[in-house]
Amino acid sequence: MKILVPAKRVPDTDQKIEVCEDHSGIETGHLPFVVNPFDAIALEEAIRIREDRVDAEIVAVSVGDLEYEEQLRTALAMGADRAIRVDCIESLDPWNTACVLKALVEQESPDLVLMGKQAVDGDCNQTGQFLAAMLDWPQATFASRIKCLEDKLLVDRETDAGIETVELPFPAVITVDLRLNEPRYASLPGIMKAKKKEIAEISMGDLGVQNAEKMHTVSVRSAKTARKRVMVSSSCELAEKLRESLKST
Amino acid sequence: MERGLLSAAQVDPVLTREVFGNVSKTSQLIFYLLAAAAVLCFAIGVYRRVRLWQLGAKPAGKSASCKALGRKLGDILFQRRMINRSKINLAHRLLFVGFGILFIGTVLIAIEHVLADLLGREPTDPLFHKGLYFALYEVTLDLFGLAMIVGCCVFMARRWKADSSIDRYPADWVVLWAFLLIGITGYVTEGLRIIQAQTPLPGWSFVGYGIASLFQALDMSQSAATEVHIAAWWFHAVLALAFIAAFPYTRLMHSIAGVLNLMHDAENLGEMQLVTLEELEETGRIGVSAIDHFDRSRLIQLDACVSCGRCEDACPAFEAGKPLSPRTVVQDLRTHLNVVGPGILATTKDAKDPSDGDSVDIHGDTISAETLWSCTTCGACADICPLGVTPLGMITDMRRHLVGEGQLRGAPATSLQKTQRSGNPWGLPANDRFAWAADIEVPTVKDNPEFEYLYWVGCAAAYDRRIQNVARSVVKLLRYADVSFAVLGAEEKCTGESARRMGDEFLFQELAAANIDTFKKYRVRKIVAHCPHCVNSFLQDYPQLGGNYEVIHHSQLLDLLVETGRLPVSTADKQGKVVYHDPCYLARANEVTEAPRRVIAAAHFEKDESRLTELPRNRRHTSCCGGGGGRMWFDDSPGNRSGNGRIDEILNSCAETVAVSCPFCMVMVSDGVAASTSQESVQVRDVAEILVDSIDLDSLPGSSSS
Numbered sequence: 001m002k003i004l005v006p007a008k009r010v011p012d013t014d015q016k017i018e019v020c021e022d023h024s025g026i027e028t029g030h031l032p033f034v035v036n037p038f039d040a041i042a043l044e045e046a047i048r049i050r051e052d053r054v055d056a057e058i059v060a061v062s063v064g065d066l067e068y069e070e071q072l073r074t075a076l077a078m079g080a081d082r083a084i085r086v087d088c089i090e091s092l093d094p095w096n097t098a099c100v101l102k103a104l105v106e107q108e109s110p111d112l113v114l115m116g117k118q119a120v121d122g123d124c125n126q127t128g129q130f131l132a133a134m135l136d137w138p139q140a141t142f143a144s145r146i147k148c149l150e151d152k153l154l155v156d157r158e159t160d161a162g163i164e165t166v167e168l169p170f171p172a173v174i175t176v177d178l179r180l181n182e183p184r185y186a187s188l189p190g191i192m193k194a195k196k197k198e199i200a201e202i203s204m205g206d207l208g209v210q211n212a213e214k215m216h217t218v219s220v221r222s223a224k225t226a227r228k229r230v231m232v233s234s235s236c237e238l239a240e241k242l243r244e245s246l247k248s249t
Numbered sequence: 250m251e252r253g254l255l256s257a258a259q260v261d262p263v264l265t266r267e268v269f270g271n272v273s274k275t276s277q278l279i280f281y282l283l284a285a286a287a288v289l290c291f292a293i294g295v296y297r298r299v300r301l302w303q304l305g306a307k308p309a310g311k312s313a314s315c316k317a318l319g320r321k322l323g324d325i326l327f328q329r330r331m332i333n334r335s336k337i338n339l340a341h342r343l344l345f346v347g348f349g350i351l352f353i354g355t356v357l358i359a360i361e362h363v364l365a366d367l368l369g370r371e372p373t374d375p376l377f378h379k380g381l382y383f384a385l386y387e388v389t390l391d392l393f394g395l396a397m398i399v400g401c402c403v404f405m406a407r408r409w410k411a412d413s414s415i416d417r418y419p420a421d422w423v424v425l426w427a428f429l430l431i432g433i434t435g436y437v438t439e440g441l442r443i444i445q446a447q448t449p450l451p452g453w454s455f456v457g458y459g460i461a462s463l464f465q466a467l468d469m470s471q472s473a474a475t476e477v478h479i480a481a482w483w484f485h486a487v488l489a490l491a492f493i494a495a496f497p498y499t500r501l502m503h504s505i506a507g508v509l510n511l512m513h514d515a516e517n518l519g520e521m522q523l524v525t526l527e528e529l530e531e532t533g534r535i536g537v538s539a540i541d542h543f544d545r546s547r548l549i550q551l552d553a554c555v556s557c558g559r560c561e562d563a564c565p566a567f568e569a570g571k572p573l574s575p576r577t578v579v580q581d582l583r584t585h586l587n588v589v590g591p592g593i594l595a596t597t598k599d600a601k602d603p604s605d606g607d608s609v610d611i612h613g614d615t616i617s618a619e620t621l622w623s624c625t626t627c628g629a630c631a632d633i634c635p636l637g638v639t640p641l642g643m644i645t646d647m648r649r650h651l652v653g654e655g656q657l658r659g660a661p662a663t664s665l666q667k668t669q670r671s672g673n674p675w676g677l678p679a680n681d682r683f684a685w686a687a688d689i690e691v692p693t694v695k696d697n698p699e700f701e702y703l704y705w706v707g708c709a710a711a712y713d714r715r716i717q718n719v720a721r722s723v724v725k726l727l728r729y730a731d732v733s734f735a736v737l738g739a740e741e742k743c744t745g746e747s748a749r750r751m752g753d754e755f756l757f758q759e760l761a762a763a764n765i766d767t768f769k770k771y772r773v774r775k776i777v778a779h780c781p782h783c784v785n786s787f788l789q790d791y792p793q794l795g796g797n798y799e800v801i802h803h804s805q806l807l808d809l810l811v812e813t814g815r816l817p818v819s820t821a822d823k824q825g826k827v828v829y830h831d832p833c834y835l836a837r838a839n840e841v842t843e844a845p846r847r848v849i850a851a852a853h854f855e856k857d858e859s860r861l862t863e864l865p866r867n868r869r870h871t872s873c874c875g876g877g878g879g880r881m882w883f884d885d886s887p888g889n890r891s892g893n894g895r896i897d898e899i900l901n902s903c904a905e906t907v908a909v910s911c912p913f914c915m916v917m918v919s920d921g922v923a924a925s926t927s928q929e930s931v932q933v934r935d936v937a938e939i940l941v942d943s944i945d946l947d948s949l950p951g952s953s954s955s
């Protein structure tokens with residue numbers, strides 16, 4: 001069994017994000033980058049599946065420039081068996097990312113693509129769905145529990161109405177939600193050991209894909225959050241304030 | 250029997266006795282053969298343990314000074330490391346010294362016998378075993394024999410009563426009975442010898458003389474005594490030899506392993522062993538996942554542990570019902586060593602390459618991850634252990650493996666991740682690190698490049714609102730006292746202390762290297778910090794990476810400033826009871842206990858420290874708040890925290906204020922008090938906050954009352 005896990009490089013969500021002066025994007029100079037937290041959850045799940053089924057191979061993939069190797073190293077340190085970086089200096093929109101992933105899937109022919117439901121930078125929540133549609137594979141989105149059986153997958157999905165359980169045959173695409181698991185921590189020795197594992201590099205051309213932009217960024221602005229903060233000195237006062245604000249709405 | 254015992258002196262005026270008197274030459278020969286066999290058995294036993302110890306790599310040797318060696322020797326001879334449990338300590342001292350003196354006495358006799366034989370002297374004409382020496386020898390040995398028997402009886406009584414604090418092996422009874430019988434048969438043999446040999450002045454051997462008198466009162470004849478004597482002598486001799494032979498196979502082995510361990514320069518409290526990148530690359534592993542990954546000193550410690558449970562009594566995690574007992578950790582590892590050790594030895598012998606040995610993972614079945622993560626690294630176990638065993642060191646060794654293998658999950662894992670990215674465990678933006686000082690005047694290293702003290706603010710004060718007030722108080726006091734100081738501002742990074750104690754050695758080294766570079770850049774020599782964890786890290790961790798500084802805790806500097814009059818405290822006597830909670834890393838690891846007390850006393854009690862209320866466990870024997878060793882970052886439900894026992898202690902003191910001197914204690918104690926159902930409530934304040942209140946800050950030179 002082969003599991004493909006896309007891992008996107010995103011800015012650390014803990015940091016203060018500032019928009020560039022020309023509004024073309026965000027300032028990244030001081031920002032630490034991480035594996036998209038949802039992708040990390042997907043990878044953790046893949047590792048857990050492998051812990052049950054010894055024969056599974058986990059391939060972490062990324063579409064981006066050389067800096068993306070940092071995240072692939074982390075993925076390898078967490079437990080991916082090997083990694084592939086599709087070299088690309090532009091930032092792709094979800095459609096084009098899905099195109100690249102589709103080409104990769106055709107090359108690697110995995111049984112399962114396990115990925116985050118969205119990346120925390122763009123918050124698009126589209127790539128997984130696009131990919132499944134392009135491959136014409138069954139998909140389960142927002143997974144909060146995955147049961148990997150011999151010939152099928154049972155997935156609990158978090159929906160607004162509650163938990164829905166779906167059954168999928170292989171091969172399939174699953175996008176994961178926050179509550180699926182707690183990813184493990186890749187420490188420095190782990191990352192160092194992961195240096196022995198291979199990160200293959202492929203160009204978009206090799207895969208026969210071209211970036212055909214569907215989405216164009218016009219400008220980036222920071223949202224004005226006007227938070228009103230009040231310090232209260234006691235819980236009674238807090239209750240009073242809450243009551244007032246409820247009344248006024 | 251007509252003849253009085255003392256009249257024997259007239260027959261033979263030389264005060265002595267015949268060594269091996271009443272024992273035929275053949276018997277003597279048999280005895281020496283048996284003795285040789287016993288010593289051989291002893292040696293084999295010790296050798297087998299030594300072989301097991303050698304499974305561990307030789308620890309990096311530190312050269313100890315003569316003074317340190319002397320102190321350690323004193324610790325052993327006077328058994329100074331035994332504290333608390335006064336009754337059993339006394340019993341152990343009696344047994345130890347009693348057995349020791351009897352052993353030395355026996356060796357002296359053997360020397361006498363062999364020397365006299367070599368010099369061809371008559372058995373009745375000893376070399377030195379006579380006269381005044383003999384008299385003193387007899388009285389001393391009789392006295393210490395009694396000490397041994399009394400000590401032994403106390404141990405037997407305790408073992409007899411169901412005392413759950415001690416662990417039991419059947420062999421322990423054998424050992425105790427052996428001690429007792431050796432003592433008793435020794436006296437009986439002596440008594441019979443007095444009747445049989447009619448030695449002069451038998452009153453010197455007062456116990457034996459008593460027994461002899463008793464036998465005589467029972468009408469024992471000299472000839473009867475002669476016969477019984479040889480039987481008793483053999484009984485005593487065989488027992489003693491069997492004891493020697495069995496020694497290394499019983500818990501008595503603790504005396505050999507214990508002495509080795511105590512004499513070896515183990516880590517200080519608060520210190521950890523460094524792992525270098527080269528070592529990692531060479532061995533391909535970090536931390537301990539199999540018994541033979543421990544270094545030799547740790548394996549010796551496994552044999553030194555007598556399972557007395559003192560560490561368990563002191564352990565805050567055990568107290569809180571966590572799945573951790575330091576005693577069990579050590580004992581389980583020891584059992585594991587006994588089970589798998591010989592196998593590893595056999596395979597390594599074949600393979601000729603130590604790394605080829607078949608080692609078995611200790612994680613999971615032997616030591617569970619929950620056990621390892623429950624430790625607050627408070628050091629109480631290592632401090633209290635009479636044999637210098639460091640369960641804490643073993644725990645952190647094993648944690649390193651878990652972290653290296655990515656087996657840490659959840660909130661604590663996130664804190665490490667955040668420390669890695671943002672340089673603080675909260676994961677707050679690095680460039681917000683100096684935001685706490687936005688509204689007050691704080692000199693940075695750029696404003697005041699000629700500073701004397703670097704004030705190390707630390708992550709907690711930089712990001713936690715409650716702790717920010719501590720930093721503000723410290724700044725106010727330092728400015729008032731006109732201390733030349735500066736802060737690093739946003740250039741500070743986490744010391745890495747917490748990461749290191751959680752087992753993430755290289756994250757620590759990365760952070761430490763960055764901080765050391767910054768210190769170099771600003772020519773830092775003296776550091777003052779309000780966090781004992783940072784202080785300990787600068788004192789014990791950083792020198793391992795080449796960072797040597799003069800480091801003091803803020804309470805020490807404040808104490809000095811009050812002492813020298815640079816911080817004139819208003820003498821107004823404040824009402825209210827104050828207790829002080831000692832932080833582990835200040836009081837235990839670095840023995841700073843009085844400075845914070847003096848600061849509180851100056852602020853509150855007109856410098857009268859005796860008016861400060863003490864908690865039952867105080868100073869070096871303080872009990873952990875539960876926040877150390879990374880526990881701060883674990884999501885414990887309030888009822889389930891290590892340190893709850895301490896919170897109860899604080900609340901039971903009925904104090905109005907509990908003074909702390911550590912940001913972790915501040916957070917844990919505040920949370921604990923808030924979560925407690927007790928009616929008592931108590932204010933949690935740092936010593937600096939307490940001091941700042943008793944100083945008229947309006948007179949701060951050049952300040953607009955901040």
Ligand code: SF4
Nearest residue numbers: 554555557558560634
């Ligand atoms: S480690 Fe020390 S204190 Fe703990 S049980 Fe063993 S001997 Fe006793």
Ligand code: SF4
Nearest residue numbers: 564624625627628630
């Ligand atoms: S260091 Fe403290 S918490 Fe850890 S085992 Fe020892 S006594 Fe228990």
